[in-house]
Amino acid sequence: xxxxxxxxxxYFKAFCKGFFVAVPVAVTFLDRVAxxxxxxxxxxxxxxxxxxxxxxxxxxxxHWKVRNFEVQRGDIVSLVSPKNPEQKIIKxxxxxxxxxxxxxxxxxRYVKVPRGHIWVEGDHHGHSFDSNSFxxxxxxxxxVYFHALCCHILQFSLPQPGWNSQVFx
Amino acid sequence: xxxxxxxxxxxxxxxxxxxxxxxxxxxxxxxxxxxxQSLHRTMLRGVLGKTFRLVGYTIQYGCIAHCAFEYVxxxxxxxxxxxxxTIQNSDVVFAENLSRHFYGIQRGDIVIAKSPSDPKSNxxxxxxxxxxxxxxxxSPSDFFKSHSYVPTGHVWLEGDNLQNSTDxxxxxxxxxxxxxxxxxxxIWPLSDFGFLRDSPNGHRFSDD
Numbered sequence: 588x589x590x591x592x593x594x595x596x597x598y599f600k601a602f603c604k605g606f607f608v609a610v611p612v613a614v615t616f617l618d619r620v621a622x623x624x625x626x627x628x629x630x631x632x633x634x635x636x637x638x639x640x641x642x643x644x645x646x647x648x649x650h651w652k653v654r655n656f657e658v659q660r661g662d663i664v665s666l667v668s669p670k671n672p673e674q675k676i677i678k679x680x681x682x683x684x685x686x687x688x689x690x691x692x693x694x695x696r697y698v699k700v701p702r703g704h705i706w707v708e709g710d711h712h713g714h715s716f717d718s719n720s721f722x723x724x725x726x727x728x729x730x731v732y733f734h735a736l737c738c739h740i741l742q743f744s745l746p747q748p749g750w751n752s753q754v755f756x
Numbered sequence: 757x758x759x760x761x762x763x764x765x766x767x768x769x770x771x772x773x774x775x776x777x778x779x780x781x782x783x784x785x786x787x788x789x790x791x792x793q794s795l796h797r798t799m800l801r802g803v804l805g806k807t808f809r810l811v812g813y814t815i816q817y818g819c820i821a822h823c824a825f826e827y828v829x830x831x832x833x834x835x836x837x838x839x840x841x842t843i844q845n846s847d848v849v850f851a852e853n854l855s856r857h858f859y860g861i862q863r864g865d866i867v868i869a870k871s872p873s874d875p876k877s878n879x880x881x882x883x884x885x886x887x888x889x890x891x892x893x894x895s896p897s898d899f900f901k902s903h904s905y906v907p908t909g910h911v912w913l914e915g916d917n918l919q920n921s922t923d924x925x926x927x928x929x930x931x932x933x934x935x936x937x938x939x940x941x942x943i944w945p946l947s948d949f950g951f952l953r954d955s956p957n958g959h960r961f962s963d964d
Contacts (some may be wrong), residue, residue, distance in 0.1 A: 611819035618826065656875045667933030670909040672859070703873040 620651050624665070624675075630709035631677055634663070646677075658683070664707065678707035829853050829937060832868060834880050838915035838922065842866070842953055843880065848944035849952075851937040861911070861932075862886075864955060866939040869913065872930050880939065881913035881923050882955055887932075893925060911935070916956055 626635045626644045635644050648665055658664060658680050668674040682688045684702045700706050824830065829852035834843050843849065843866070851868055855861050863883055871877045885891045887908045892901060906912050910929035915921025924930065942948050 607820070608816050611823045612816065614827075615819040615822045619822070667931070668909065669931040669933070670907075672909055672932035701873070703871070703875055 618650065619654070622648050622650070624648055626677060630711050631663070631679070632711040634679075634710050635677065658705065666707070678709050680705050681708050682706040825853075827853060827857065831943065832880075832937075832939070836880075837920050838917050839866070839880060839882070840917040840920075841956065842882075842916045843939075843942070844945075844948075847942060847948070849939045850941040850943055851939045853937040855938045856935050859932075861935060861938060863889075866952060867911075867913070868936045868939060869930060870934040870936060872927050872934065878936060879913075879923075881915050881921070883911050884914045884924070885912035885929075887911070891924075891929075909933075914957075918957060 624646055626646055629636060635646070636642075653664070660680055660683060662680045663677060664680055665675055665677045668676045682700050683705055684700050686706070687697055687699050688706050690696060690698055698706070829850065831848060832851045833846060833848050835845055837845060855865070856867075861867060861883060863886060865883045866880065867883055868878050868880050871879045885906045887906050887910055889906045889912070890903050891906060891912050893904050906929050910931055912924045912929045914923045914925065939952065941951055
């Protein structure tokens, strides 16, 4: 009787020990280093999800690369949607802070990107909820705060040369 | 190599072994093989074992700290005059992150958020309006009142010290995703220990 009790207790102790080591390490890894995500939607065709609704691409989100908030023009990033904080969107960085963007479909023809902001667009113009159209009609700023949550996606394809909006540095 | 030699010399002293070594490179041939191997093994195992254990503990406690600060809460020191008199300069407060993850931030909460102009620094302000609220964007003493609506997914922040606070009146509403946590308890100074007061600017809340 004593032996079986002792076995349960040992098992419980070992479980707790393993739990408190494995779960924090795994969660920290997924938050800080990298995680895997599935891409849905057509706003980044043809780079991501070229097959449409038949097959969703699976991408690796690299958190480690953006730990200092350094991205380049042409990177594909994932960020929290400014319209819906529960949703994450994947777009390409078109312009960084200080750049002037000649927009397509935005109410101001030329926009200067303020400090701490970036301009993002989807590759599939017209099917993309991006910096050209963020927010409802009353929205005054359409430049996204990329540091809400930003991961750099390991690119499997080369950046597209024909971007939607032109950038003047 | 030097470290190895020092260790060997101290071991020799301890074991009272006399040796006549020509060069350190021939050490393995001159000394009795068994003695050399056991010395090597215990030394290496001790040092390496300690190092690995230290690294392991550092990683484990670092990860636990990250999870605690990210998902539960932590202690924060605030600096700046923009939240006086509720929070003075260099006060220490306790912030919790659970409300952010469960989307439970309400009007009147004091929150910590990432600064919209500098992603590496944090700001500490009070939530005046949630999405859809009507906000008075100029001072109530002005004759022509101008209102604006907070867009979906955004919040309007203002500091309690309205004269000396850079907040949403300057840079507009900020997305909900920038909020890091909610402050609800003050720890230091001890004279002000306890839950935080309501806003002294009650007239700013207008959701009519």
